[in-house]
Amino acid sequence: MTSVLVLFHSVTGSTYRLAEAIAAGIDSVDDCQANLRRVPKIGGSEVIFGGNDMAEPRAQFEHVPVAKIEDLITHDALAIGTPVYFGAQSSALRYFLDQAGKYWMEGTLTGKPATAFAGAGSGAGREAALMSLWSTFAVFGLTIVPLGTRAQNVTPADQVTGTTPFGAATISGGNGKRPSDAELAAARIQGQALAEIMLKLKVD
Numbered sequence: 001m002t003s004v005l006v007l008f009h010s011v012t013g014s015t016y017r018l019a020e021a022i023a024a025g026i027d028s029v030d031d032c033q034a035n036l037r038r039v040p041k042i043g044g045s046e047v048i049f050g051g052n053d054m055a056e057p058r059a060q061f062e063h064v065p066v067a068k069i070e071d072l073i074t075h076d077a078l079a080i081g082t083p084v085y086f087g088a089q090s091s092a093l094r095y096f097l098d099q100a101g102k103y104w105m106e107g108t109l110t111g112k113p114a115t116a117f118a119g120a121g122s123g124a125g126r127e128a129a130l131m132s133l134w135s136t137f138a139v140f141g142l143t144i145v146p147l148g149t150r151a152q153n154v155t156p157a158d159q160v161t162g163t164t165p166f167g168a169a170t171i172s173g174g175n176g177k178r179p180s181d182a183e184l185a186a187a188r189i190q191g192q193a194l195a196e197i198m199l200k201l202k203v204d
């Protein structure tokens with residue numbers, strides 16, 4: 001059995017729901033298992049968001065185990081999701097990844113397939129946020145897996161979705177109703193693609 005880390009940061013839940021869909025896509029591939037993990041809380045938007053207490057939305061994913069930095073090396077592939085904060089990855093995810101300096105120095109992550117996804121509010125800057133993760137993936141030597149056009153049949157042009165060729169995303173609007181079915185379908189396809197590519201790249 002090969003395992004894929006589905007690592008996410010989420011406060012209001014939209015990135016978490018994309019993470020679940022990515023995990024379902026991974027689990028749909030024979031001999032592949034997704035392990036969901038959330039990054040540790042560091043404060044800021046975790047506690048207060050626009051003046052609102054975040055305890056209630058957080059409750060939906062507090063059962064997910066908290067990630068350890070070693071999870072990056074004990075899994076065969078990585079799917080990493082972030083909320084879009086000011087057009088970039090969140091500081092909680094950044095803080096977590098900044099602890100991987102040893103793996104960067106030793107080249108431990110080189111070649112491992114990785115993919116990125118994001119939860120946005122209006123959608124502004126979501127591709128830049130995904131690419132902020134891609135920059136980190138490149139420095140780690142990870143093999144970047146884009147969504148590309150794989151999801152075009154599930155994201156009709158007459159529907160507004162957050163989906164991008166860089167990775168699945170949602171335009172959550174902050175009302176708890178998104179991701180939409182189309183956005184979730186795209187995330188599932190991305191998870192499946194990551195798992196299939198991981199199996200092709202495995203030499204043993």
Ligand SMILES: Cc1cc2nc3c(=O)[nH]c(=O)nc-3n(C[C@H](O)[C@H](O)[C@H](O)COP(=O)(O)O)c2cc1C
Pocket residue numbers: 009010011012013014015016045049082083084085086087088119120121122123124125126172173174
């Ligand atoms: C500090 C901060 C900055 C944000 N910046 C953006 C942004 O640049 N673009 C955007 O579309 N949404 C932005 N948002 C909204 C979040 O991306 C949105 O609420 C998203 O659903 C968060 O993901 P989550 O539901 O997984 O917590 C921002 C939210 C916060 C708290």
